[in-house]
Amino acid sequence: MRDLPKNIEAEQIVLGSALLEPEETVPIILERLRPEHFYRRSHxxxxxxxxxxxxxxxPADIxxxxxxxxxxxxxxKAGGRIYLNELLDRVTTTASLEYYTEIVxxxxxxxALIEVGGRIVELGYDERQDTDEILDKAESLIFDISRRDSTGDYYLISQYLYEHIDKLEELHRDPNRHTITGLSTGFRxxxxxxxxxxxxxxxVLAGRPGTGKTSLALALARHVAIREGGAVGIFSLEMTKEQVLERLLCGEAQVSLHRLRGGYVPVAKWRDIANAASKFQKSTIIVDDTPGISILEIRARARRMAAQHGLDMLIVDYLQLIEGAVKSDVREQEIAHISRSLKKLARELNIPVIAVSQLNRAVERRExxxxQLADLRxxxxxxxxxxxxxxxxxxxxxxEPEDTSAPSARGAGGxxxxxxxxxxxxxxxxxTVAFHKAYASFYPLAREGEDGPSF
Structure with a gap:
C-alpha cells in the first residue's frame, strides 16, 4: 500500500517558526493553513x-x-515538552516560511483528493442510488476541495486607490457612460x-405564458455572447435546440420568425440571416435541450460547460419544467429545492444564472x-x-382585438x-423596451438613442 503524500519536516518548520516568532509568523500561517492541513496528529x-x-x-510562544x-x-498528544523544543531546533530562519506553508x-x-477518490469509489458500488445523483455527489466532492482551499485576500487602499480614481475620472470625462460592474444587458x-x-x-425572469419570457432571455444571451464576447449556456426544457437557434437568428437579423419557418424569407433578408449566422459562429453559446432534465443533471452539465468553455452566464428555461432531486408530494417543496440549487450553482460558478419562471393565474383575476412578487408560481x-x-x-x-386574423391584431409589436x-x-x-412580435425579440427603444427595430 502506497504512503499518503506528506512532508513532516515542512510541518515541523512551520510550527517551529510559529513558536519562535509568533507575532510575525502566526498571522501568515493562519491565513494559509487549517488544522486538517497537518498530517501528524500531534501537529x-x-x-x-x-x-x-x-x-x-x-502570545503563542513555546x-x-x-x-x-x-x-x-x-x-x-502533542509529543511532550522535548518535542516542542525539537520543533524550535528545526528552525534557523523564518524567511522561507511561506515556501514551507505552501508545501504543507x-x-x-x-x-484530500485521495480521500475523495475513495468515497467516489464507494458511491460507485452503491447500486441503490440513482446514477445522476451519484454523479452530482462525486462532482460536488471534487468542487468542495477547490472551494475549501481557495483563500481570499485583502488589500491596502493605497494598492488600488489611484487605479480606481483613473476609472472614476474617465467616467467623469464621458457623462454618457455609466458604471457596469457585471455583464451588460444591451438595455441602457x-x-x-x-x-x-x-x-x-x-x-428570476417571470411572466405569463406568451408575454415573451424566453424572447427576453435570448435577447440577453445574444447581447452577452455577440457584443460582450461572453460564453452563455442555455438549458432549454421547452424548445428544441433548432427552435432556440431560429429565435436567435431572427432576433439578430430582424427577420420574421414565421417567414423563416415557412420558407418564404425575401432574398434580400437572407443576407441579414447570413450575417447573423456569421456572428453566432464566432460566439460561444451552448444549448442543452434535454426535456424533463433534473436539477442534478443541470448542475453537473453546467460544471462541465464551465470547465470546457468558461461560462459567463447561464439561462434555464424554464424553472417549473425542471425535475426535482427531492421527490415530494408537494410541488412547492420541489420548486424550493430547485431554486436553492440554482442559487448555489450561481455562487459555485460565480456567474449570473437566469431562471425563467411562470406566473400563476392570480394576475389574470386582478384589475x-x-x-407582483406574490404571483410567482x-x-x-x-x-x-x-x-x-x-x-x-x-x-x-x-x-388583443376580437378578430385575431386581422393584420392589426398580428401587428409588428409594441x-x-x-x-x-x-x-x-x-x-x-x-x-420600457420595444417588443417585436414578428422577430420574437426585445430591443432598446430607438427614442432613447439606441438602435432598435423599425416597426
Missing part, C-alpha cells in the same frame, strides 16, 4: 492551541503553548438600474395586470432565493414594461 493538536492563543490575543497544552491535558498545503490537497436603463448582470446572482422560495426578480408586462397582451420587482443590491423600478 494538529499544537496548531489548534497556537490558533486558540492567537484568537484570544495571547512557553504559552506548553502551558496551554498542560491545562488541556494534551501535552502527551499542497500535500494536504493531494491527501436596465444597466443603469442594475449595473449589469452580477456574478453569483440568481435572476391591474402588472405582475408554486413557491415563495423563488422570491426568497432570487437576487433579482424581473417581470414582463405587455399591455397589448391583454388588449412597447413592453420591464419591472424590477426585487433587487437585493439596488433600486426597484421599471423601464
Amino acid at each position: 494538529r493538536v499544537i496548531f489548534r492551541v497556537i490558533r486558540e492563543l492567537f484568537d484570544r490575543g495571547e 512557553v504559552a503553548v506548553a502551558n496551554r497544552l498542560e491545562e488541556r491535558n494534551e501535552m502527551e 498545503r499542497k500535500k494536504a490537497i493531494l491527501r 436603463r436596465f444597466d443603469e438600474m442594475t449595473s449589469g448582470l452580477q456574478p453569483s446572482d440568481l435572476i 391591474s395586470k402588472r405582475p 408554486e413557491s415563495g422560495a423563488i422570491e426568497q432565493d432570487a437576487d433579482l426578480v424581473i417581470f414582463i408586462y405587455r399591455k397589448d397582451y391583454y388588449d 412597447e413592453a414594461e420591464i419591472i424590477i420587482a426585487k433587487q437585493r443590491n439596488g433600486p426597484l423600478g421599471k423601464f
